[in-house]
Amino acid sequence: MTPAAEPRVSVVAATRDRPGRLAALLEALRAQTLGVPEFEVVVVDDGSEAETRGLLDDAQKRDDLALRVVRHDPPRGPGGARNAGWRAARGALVAFTDDDCRPAPAWLAAGLAAHERVPEAVVQGRTEPDPGERDRLGPFSRTVHVERLGPQYETCNIFYPRELLERLGGFDEDFGLRPGGEDTDLAWRAIELGRPTAFCEEALVFHAVLELGALGALRDATRWSETVRVFARHPGARTMLDHRVFWNVWHYLLVRSLLALLLPRRLRALRWAILARHALALNDRARTLGGGPRQLPLLIVYDVVETVAVARGAARHRTLVV
Numbered sequence: 001m002t003p004a005a006e007p008r009v010s011v012v013a014a015t016r017d018r019p020g021r022l023a024a025l026l027e028a029l030r031a032q033t034l035g036v037p038e039f040e041v042v043v044v045d046d047g048s049e050a051e052t053r054g055l056l057d058d059a060q061k062r063d064d065l066a067l068r069v070v071r072h073d074p075p076r077g078p079g080g081a082r083n084a085g086w087r088a089a090r091g092a093l094v095a096f097t098d099d100d101c102r103p104a105p106a107w108l109a110a111g112l113a114a115h116e117r118v119p120e121a122v123v124q125g126r127t128e129p130d131p132g133e134r135d136r137l138g139p140f141s142r143t144v145h146v147e148r149l150g151p152q153y154e155t156c157n158i159f160y161p162r163e164l165l166e167r168l169g170g171f172d173e174d175f176g177l178r179p180g181g182e183d184t185d186l187a188w189r190a191i192e193l194g195r196p197t198a199f200c201e202e203a204l205v206f207h208a209v210l211e212l213g214a215l216g217a218l219r220d221a222t223r224w225s226e227t228v229r230v231f232a233r234h235p236g237a238r239t240m241l242d243h244r245v246f247w248n249v250w251h252y253l254l255v256r257s258l259l260a261l262l263l264p265r266r267l268r269a270l271r272w273a274i275l276a277r278h279a280l281a282l283n284d285r286a287r288t289l290g291g292g293p294r295q296l297p298l299l300i301v302y303d304v305v306e307t308v309a310v311a312r313g314a315a316r317h318r319t320l321v322v
Contacts, residue, residue, distance in 0.1 A: 007040040007066065009112050009159075010089030014081035015099035016046045019055045021208060022099045026059055028065075034108040039095075040066040044085040047075030054187035055255060079182040083154065086165050094162050096155040096183075100208040102130060102159075110202035111159045120188055121196040122164070125157040125203030127316055133209040139291040139299065140217040144207040149199035150238040153187030157205040164190060188234040214298050221306035228313030228321050237302045246322050250285075250303045253278045292312035 009031060015022050022043070029041055048322040056069045070084050080138060086094045093115050097103060107125065114123045129137065137143070143158050168189050175182040191197060191206040212220055224247070230237050238244045246252040278297070286295040307322060314321045 007091040007104070008038045009034070009093040009108055009115075010080065010086070010091035010162075011039060011041045011095045011097065011100075011108070011114050012044070012082060012085035012089055013041070013099055014044045014046050014078055014085060015048065015052060016075060016081075017047075017048045017052055017319055018099050019052045020223065022050050022052060022312050023055060024102050025097070025099055026065065028102040028104075028107075029215060030064055031105050032103070032108045033105050034112065036065060039108055040068065040069065040161070042068050042085045042089050042092060043099075044070045044072065044081040046072045046077070046081040070164050075173070075177060076174065077177035078155075078179045079173040079247050080245075083170040083173065086160075086162065088164070093159055093160050094165060096157075098156045098207075100112065100210065101127075101156050102206045102208075104204040104206065107157075107203050110200055110204075114198055114200035114203065115159055115161070118198050119195055120161065120164070121198040122153065122190050123159040123187060123198050123200050124153055125159070125205055126199075126201045127154065127157045127205045129209050130206040133174055136209040137193070137290055138211070139286055139289040140214050140302075141207045141209050141211050142217075142220065149197055150187070150232050152184045153197075155183040156207055157189070158183070159203075160186075162191075163202075164195060175226050175229070178223045178226075181230045184227075184230050184237065188230065188237050191236065192234065195214045217302055218305050221302055222309045224306060224318065225309045225313035227311060228243050228319060229317045231321050232317040232319035241321065245320055247306065249281075250299075251307050251310070254283060254303045254307055 013249045014023060043056060045056060055274050060067050060069065068088065070088050072081060082096065093112065095108060095111055111123055111125055127144050129143040129145060144154055146154060146157065159186065168186060240248045241247065242252045257275055257278045260271045265269045281298055282296050283293055286292055286299060310321055
């Protein structure tokens with residue numbers, strides 16, 4: 001399809017070796033209520049194998065989207081890929097989403113309308129687990145659920161004015177080859193610059209539910225070390241931490257239980273009370289996630305691995321996060 005002279009909005013998505021997911025994303029973009037001539041799509045293929053390259057070649061031949069492809073070999077990671085995407089885009093508004101997402105039909109129209117109401121704002125949309133994959137939710141699955149503004153400002157569903165991206169210099173590529181906070185860092189730099197943020201509930205994206213399994217979840221837990229630099233750079237982002245120090249409530253409960261084990265014998269009643277409260281909370285967590293008591297040891301191991309990864313990052317970036 002011949003691209004519009006100046007699209008009203010550019011969709012940017014990075015991808016790497018998820019052709020099935022990517023095909024679903026492109027199909028969702030074809031179904032947008034915003035007229036196809038009014039937006040363009042820039043997909044950055046960040047070092048994929050032949051199947052993804054072939055899918056993108058076929059999508060361009062279909063000529064039903066204003067689709068352009070940027071290819072990286074070797075990969076540059078999510079920050080580098082998204083930077084290449086928005087720099088290649090021509091729209092004054094850049095809509096970021098991911099290759100494991102399916103925007104609802106009104107996504108672009110709603111996001112564009114929100115941008116026109118507050119032109120200088122970073123606009124975040126609503127994200128829900130994909131309704132067709134909710135049966136995959138469990139203790140060791142991963143998805144994204146965003147129902148209010150911030151504080152992480154995930155790139156699965158967010159709109160930036162292009163001029164703001166240029167002013168900020170885009171994503172910090174030093175976050176590395178794995179996703180780990182480059183999107184949060186970008187948004188907080190915009191906030192510290194004085195830019196407003198806004199939430200658009202109608203700009204809805206469905207995020208895949210990825211089944212990681214126990215070992216996959218443990219590997220995933222190791223990737224948060226570099227994310228700690230967000231809190232070293234942006235003290236305001238600490239509002240997302242538990243007690244402004246702990247990565248989440250599970251790290252807080254884990255550290256509290258470990259300290260309880262060090263209590264003297266005369267305080268053993270207190271020790272057992274703390275450990276029991278931790279166990280009950282873990283049991284509720286497992287049940288909520290679709291597991292049961294047998295999942296408790298794995299959840300504890302997961303929390304230990306994640307806490308160590310965060311502590312490693314805290315030492316590296318010289319900031320207190322546990």
